[in-house]
Amino acid sequence: MYTYDKRKVGERIRARRKALDISQEEFAERIGRVPKFCADIERGQTGMSIETMLNICSFLKLSPDELLLGNKRHPSPHNETELIIAALQQCTEKQRKDALALLKLFLTAIR
Known part of the structure; x- marks a missing residue:
């Protein structure tokens, strides 16, 4: 059974954003949201629409599975x-x- 943990999703967003060296303001602008909303998502205080989630996935180059569940797609070591x-x-x-x-x-x- 899957569970949507807003706090963990927010942690993954923040970690990826920081790894890409992107400010919260730039991130918010690029996904078409206000910085306060993005900060609330990163702190796990609010959820997001599917549209926002897909924009975040696209911008951060994460699959929805990686973002929501933390599952990383492992490439084949032979490919x-x-x-x-x-x-x-x-x-x-x-x-x-x-x-x-x-x-x-x-x-x-x-x-």
Whole structure:
């Protein structure tokens, strides 16, 4: 049986937002909500609509399963593409851009 724990969901949102080095104000703006509401969600004091949840998932690059239940999809250790995608999902936007630049440089060098 699944249980919706607003406090744990809020903790996951806060942890991911901070890992991505995003301020609460920027986060609120990007998902179309006011900072006070986002702070209340992060503290587990309020729930959210499905629309807000999906916006949060999209912006933080989390699946609804990861956000709501804390379940992480573990990539197959034999599937390099899944491992690369999983690693990139943990990066900040700047880190992803830098990784892409390095990949392009590498691919150009081996041609």
